[in-house]
Amino acid sequence: MTKILLVDDDAELSSMLEQILTREGYELTLAADGETGLQRALSGSYNLILLDVMLPGIDGFQLLQRLRQQARSTPVLMLTARGDDDDRVAGLELGADDYLPKPFYPKELVARVKALLRRTPNTSVTPEPLEHAGFHIDPMQNEAKVDDVVLELTPTEFDILRVLVQGAGQVVSKDQMSVAALGRQLAPFDRSLDVHISNIRKKIHHNPERIQTVRGRGYRLMALASA
Numbered sequence: 001m002t003k004i005l006l007v008d009d010d011a012e013l014s015s016m017l018e019q020i021l022t023r024e025g026y027e028l029t030l031a032a033d034g035e036t037g038l039q040r041a042l043s044g045s046y047n048l049i050l051l052d053v054m055l056p057g058i059d060g061f062q063l064l065q066r067l068r069q070q071a072r073s074t075p076v077l078m079l080t081a082r083g084d085d086d087d088r089v090a091g092l093e094l095g096a097d098d099y100l101p102k103p104f105y106p107k108e109l110v111a112r113v114k115a116l117l118r119r120t121p122n123t124s125v126t127p128e129p130l131e132h133a134g135f136h137i138d139p140m141q142n143e144a145k146v147d148d149v150v151l152e153l154t155p156t157e158f159d160i161l162r163v164l165v166q167g168a169g170q171v172v173s174k175d176q177m178s179v180a181a182l183g184r185q186l187a188p189f190d191r192s193l194d195v196h197i198s199n200i201r202k203k204i205h206h207n208p209e210r211i212q213t214v215r216g217r218g219y220r221l222m223a224l225a226s227a
Contacts, residue, residue: 004047004049008032008050020106034055041072051077061091073142077113088191098112099192115182130165133223135221151203153203154199160197163180172220
């Protein structure tokens with residue numbers, strides 16, 4: 001059974017989400033504060049973490065940061081009541097895969113959960129590794145390399161890079177990438193993709209220009225210029 005960890009101190013919301021997600025066939029574990037959530041995230045094996053920002057003890061940002069510092073790549077969907085776009089961007093920069101502002105419709109949450117969980121490799125098929133411009137993507141192993149160096153990517157970063165490599169030097173529009181990598185249409189003024197691309201560039205810091213921004217169109221993976 002698919003296991004989800006919900007870290008939120010709102011008991012009423014947690015109870016409602018437990019009912020909704022249980023009906024969808026998921027097994028839900030609850031944590032009402034940051035320390036407990038971090039302990040459970042590190043000690044358990046979860047397919048997805050739903051993480052509130054405002055928590056007693058350590059907040060959601062601190063929890064996420066410590067989780068990623070432990071090289072845990074479990075997908076994280078942040079739930080935030082804060083309206084400041086900078087807070088949402090901060091979560092993405094720390095390694096969140098997506099965010100959903102409160103209040104939200106339960107159907108929207110379920111859709112986001114399903115979109116993130118669809119990234120789990122399908123063992124009934126064997127997708128071929130992808131190669132382009134020094135990048136190697138192995139969908140079965142969830143492994144990405146550049147110039148034979150393994151990249152430590154979140155699930156969303158992995159999917160974005162996979163989409164770029166599949167594009168083989170062509171421009172991939174933001175709308176195409178959002179549907180393929182985030183599992184949803186890109187909303188107006190949504191900076192999610194820009195932040196994820198920035199994170200990937202930092203992880204290939206020796207050649208960040210290999211991911212080119214094509215203004216007004218999208219992104220393209222470039223080969224290094226010949227010496």
